[in-house]
Amino acid sequence: xxxxxxxxxxxxxxxxxxxxxxxxxxxxxxxxxxxxxxxxxxxxxxxxxxxxxxxxxxxxxxxxxxxxxxxxxxxxxxxxxxxxxxxxxxxxxxxxxxxxxxxxxxxxxxxxxxxxxxxxxxxxxxxxxxxxxxxxxxxxxxxxxxxxxxxxxxxxxxxxxxxxxxxxxxxxxxxxxxxxxxxxxxxxxxxxxxxxxxxxxxxxxxxxxxxxxxxxxxxxxxxxxxxxxxxxxxxxxxxxxxxxxxxxxxxxxxxxxxxxxxxxxxxxxxxxxxxxxxxxxxxxxxxxxxxxxxxxxxxxxxxxxxxxxxxxxxxxxxxxxxxxxxxxxxxxxxxxxxxxxxxxxxxxxxxxxxxxxxxxxxxxxxxxxxxxxxxxxxxxxxxxxxxxxx
Amino acid sequence: xxxxxxxxxxxxxxxxxxxxxxxxxxxxxxxxxxxxxxxxxxxxxxxxxxxxxxxxxxxxxxxxxxxxxxxxxxxxxxxxxxxxxxxxxxxxxxxxxxxxxxxxxxxxxxxxxxxxxxxxxxxxxxxxxxxxxxxxxxxxxxxxxxxxxxxxxxxxxxxxxxxxxxxxxxxxxxxxxxxxxxxxxxxxxxxxxxxxxxxxxxxxxxxxxxxxxxxxxxxxxxxxxxxxxxxxxxxxxxxxxxxxxxxxxxxxxxxxxxxxxxxxxxxxxxxxxxxxxxxxxxxxxxxxxxxxxxxxxxxxxxxxxxxxxxxxxxxxxxxxxxxxxxxxxxxxxxxxxxxxxxxxxxxxxxxxxxxxxxxxxxxxxxxxxxxxxxxxxxxxxxxxxxxxxxxx
Numbered sequence: 001x002x003x004x005x006x007x008x009x010x011x012x013x014x015x016x017x018x019x020x021x022x023x024x025x026x027x028x029x030x031x032x033x034x035x036x037x038x039x040x041x042x043x044x045x046x047x048x049x050x051x052x053x054x055x056x057x058x059x060x061x062x063x064x065x066x067x068x069x070x071x072x073x074x075x076x077x078x079x080x081x082x083x084x085x086x087x088x089x090x091x092x093x094x095x096x097x098x099x100x101x102x103x104x105x106x107x108x109x110x111x112x113x114x115x116x117x118x119x120x121x122x123x124x125x126x127x128x129x130x131x132x133x134x135x136x137x138x139x140x141x142x143x144x145x146x147x148x149x150x151x152x153x154x155x156x157x158x159x160x161x162x163x164x165x166x167x168x169x170x171x172x173x174x175x176x177x178x179x180x181x182x183x184x185x186x187x188x189x190x191x192x193x194x195x196x197x198x199x200x201x202x203x204x205x206x207x208x209x210x211x212x213x214x215x216x217x218x219x220x221x222x223x224x225x226x227x228x229x230x231x232x233x234x235x236x237x238x239x240x241x242x243x244x245x246x247x248x249x250x251x252x253x254x255x256x257x258x259x260x261x262x263x264x265x266x267x268x269x270x271x272x273x274x275x276x277x278x279x280x281x282x283x284x285x286x287x288x289x290x291x292x293x294x295x296x297x298x299x300x301x302x303x304x305x306x307x308x309x310x311x312x313x314x315x316x317x318x319x320x321x322x323x324x325x326x327x328x329x330x331x332x333x334x335x336x337x338x339x340x341x342x343x344x345x346x347x348x349x350x351x352x353x354x355x356x357x358x359x360x361x362x363x364x365x366x367x368x369x370x371x372x373x374x375x376x377x378x379x380x381x382x383x384x385x386x387x388x389x390x
Numbered sequence: 391x392x393x394x395x396x397x398x399x400x401x402x403x404x405x406x407x408x409x410x411x412x413x414x415x416x417x418x419x420x421x422x423x424x425x426x427x428x429x430x431x432x433x434x435x436x437x438x439x440x441x442x443x444x445x446x447x448x449x450x451x452x453x454x455x456x457x458x459x460x461x462x463x464x465x466x467x468x469x470x471x472x473x474x475x476x477x478x479x480x481x482x483x484x485x486x487x488x489x490x491x492x493x494x495x496x497x498x499x500x501x502x503x504x505x506x507x508x509x510x511x512x513x514x515x516x517x518x519x520x521x522x523x524x525x526x527x528x529x530x531x532x533x534x535x536x537x538x539x540x541x542x543x544x545x546x547x548x549x550x551x552x553x554x555x556x557x558x559x560x561x562x563x564x565x566x567x568x569x570x571x572x573x574x575x576x577x578x579x580x581x582x583x584x585x586x587x588x589x590x591x592x593x594x595x596x597x598x599x600x601x602x603x604x605x606x607x608x609x610x611x612x613x614x615x616x617x618x619x620x621x622x623x624x625x626x627x628x629x630x631x632x633x634x635x636x637x638x639x640x641x642x643x644x645x646x647x648x649x650x651x652x653x654x655x656x657x658x659x660x661x662x663x664x665x666x667x668x669x670x671x672x673x674x675x676x677x678x679x680x681x682x683x684x685x686x687x688x689x690x691x692x693x694x695x696x697x698x699x700x701x702x703x704x705x706x707x708x709x710x711x712x713x714x715x716x717x718x719x720x721x722x723x724x725x726x727x728x729x730x731x732x733x734x735x736x737x738x739x740x741x742x743x744x745x746x747x748x749x750x751x752x753x754x755x756x757x758x759x760x761x762x763x764x765x766x767x768x769x770x771x772x773x774x775x776x777x778x779x780x781x782x
Contacts, residue, residue: 051667343719344719357719357720358719359717359718359719359720360667360668360717360718361668361715361716361717361719361720361722363719363720378720378722379720379722379763382715382722382763383764385630385664385668386627386628386629386630386765387627
């Protein structure tokens with residue numbers, strides 16, 4: 001029964017049921033991730049606070065509000081991305097893109113797009129941003145370290161004649177890798193594309209159909225992990241070929257989830273053994289498939305694999321329960337098994353589980369994964385309701 | 391003797407209380423309604439009298455058990471005859487004396503009244519004193535209000551006769567008036583006769599509808615009010631609360647005279663939803679201490695409304711406030727100490743057997759702070775209330 005429940009959970013989460021549409025980078029959220037694909041963020045996060053119609057920058061160490069910015073177009077839904085060390089925040093909403101610097105200066109509308117941004121790939125170090133909206137417009141931007149837009153361009157989904165993109169991401173060199181409908185991978189030169197006002201790219205074939213997920217391995221960025229139809233593969237942009245492939249149907253695996261944090265990896269469930277398996281790119285560009293201990297857990301939310309591929313952290317979340325398991329891959333030692341019973345949305349960081357209780361009055365809980373202490377930020381919207389600025 | 395009774399008023403004047411309030415038909419005193427009823431009963435009783443009134447100065451069989459009737463039962467035939475003659479002879483003078491055109495005034499005394507007498511200390515305690523030179527009658531309020539109606543009629547009639555010309559002067563208590571021993575005995579008899587006649591002829595019953603009217607002179611008042619409080623906009627905004635809240639107050643007042651002192655407890659509460667998202671609750675528990683002044687604006691003498699009175703109070707207010715705002719995930723709470731001042735105006739409308747209807751308004755200033763929420767409240771409130779009181 002336990003296996004069957006886990007299997008069912010895997011089916012629900014792993015086989016495309018309820019999956020996100022094709023994305024570039026990561027799905028946008030109203031809270032900036034505590035990790036990004038390029039390393040660990042600073043100890044601050046930005047979140048959209050709808051009751052007070054503000055964007056709040058929260059210091060996770062002191063659990064205080066560092067900055068608060070009024071929300072443009074508060075009637076719309078907003079998502080965020082943040083610059084390095086929280087130097088600026090990018091506010092995405094329907095037909096609206098705004099860059100808010102730490103001193104409160106704002107700039108907006110680098111280009112006119114018609115849809116609602118749903119995902120973005122962002123390299124804060126290089127200041128390169130690729131944004132995708134729900135009408136499949138792709139915005140390319142180059143930003144200064146303080147968040148000023150240096151140049152930008154808005155492109156459509158057709159990379160070439162009868163070739164539309166399916167998914168993609170930025171690598172650590174700032175190139176935009178796009179999986180294309182003909183089974184190829186397009187390597188887009190972002191700077192040239194912006195300058196020319198047209199897609200500037202080279203491509204190589206993979207023979208992998210319907211690549212719905214592409215994740216550059218930032219440690220060795222000529223490798224990318226891709227999920228296509230019935231297959232998991234490593235593609236090499238340098239040699240322009242498929243380096244390794246793993247057939248789900250042949251191996252009888254179901255995909256439970258995939259993550260680009262920090263090192264891209266995919267979790268599957270082996271129907272042969274009933275065990276969960278994590279797959280990532282090894283040193284030689286070949287797959288490493290590591291069988292995990294029997295955890296028997298459902299509700300996979302997000303996972304992180306550290307850059308050295310030594311520690312896997314998995315968050316399992318339900319409406320009121322959040323469980324964090326940290327596993328040392330060398331010997332499957334459970335380093336951490338922490339359950340937090342608290343209603344709200346959970347975000348996992350390197351050492352903290354941040355829970356936003358979606359309170360009108362404002363309520364954040366930071367559960368330390370090191371000392372298991374809890375720090376809270378409560379009632380921060382009360383003065384806003386009263387019309388008192390703080 | 392004439393000199394004696396001429397001196398008497400001056401001596402009595404020395405014994406007059408320092409506090410005496412004047413009834414001049416404008417209301418304003420405890421007992422005015424009861425005095426009005428007494429005078430009206432005397433007047434109505436006199437107007438109906440003529441020589442054919444069979445029971446005048448006699449004790450009717452049905453009233454035989456009355457203490458006053460006993461005075462009449464002891465009369466001799468000549469005394470009965472003399473009594474009848476005196477009343478019939480002077481009834482018009484008495485009616486004229488009590489008319490609104492007359493110059494007769496009544497005063498209340500809240501201290502013991504004494505007159506010259508043969509007692510050891512030369513003084514005698516009395517319930518009333520007539521001052522013929524001033525055309526005034528002074529009544530001991532407490533004694534008057536304790537008396538049954540018939541005794542009041544007898545007492546006032548006795549004093550009225552002191553102001554009626556008799557012989558070379560006026561009736562006095564000391565003078566010998568055969569067939570009675572002295573004037574006092576005669577006037578007591580005349581008073582008893584009028585009182586019994588008022589009963590016998592049904593005059594007393596005419597005013598029965600006023601018997602149960604609540605009397606303003608009752609000094610101990612318990613009052614319960616239901617309030618609607620309108621808060622200042624600033625306070626309401628600070629607390630995410632509506633400007634109106636409801637409450638109730640219980641007050642005890644001691645008002646021996648027009649000035650009263652009171653203590654009250656009050657609880658007001660609000661519970662509301664702010665923008666449909668936040669539940670806001672605030673409660674005030676207050677104690678008030680203050681003083682007030684009562685006065686009577688209604689001049690209608692034979693009306694329950696003559697007991698209607700207005701009052702103005704000033705109270706200090708002290709208490710506590712509790713505040714909570716919450717949503718589905720959390721709540722913020724705090725409490726603070728309240729200090730304030732309030733001024734009140736109210737009207738008391740007499741009901742029956744000691745109950746009153748109350749309408750009032752207040753302006754008050756409350757100040758308090760919720761420390762942890764960093765909220766300072768300075769609230770100028772307007773209050774309307776309706777309530778009831780019971781006085782004993």
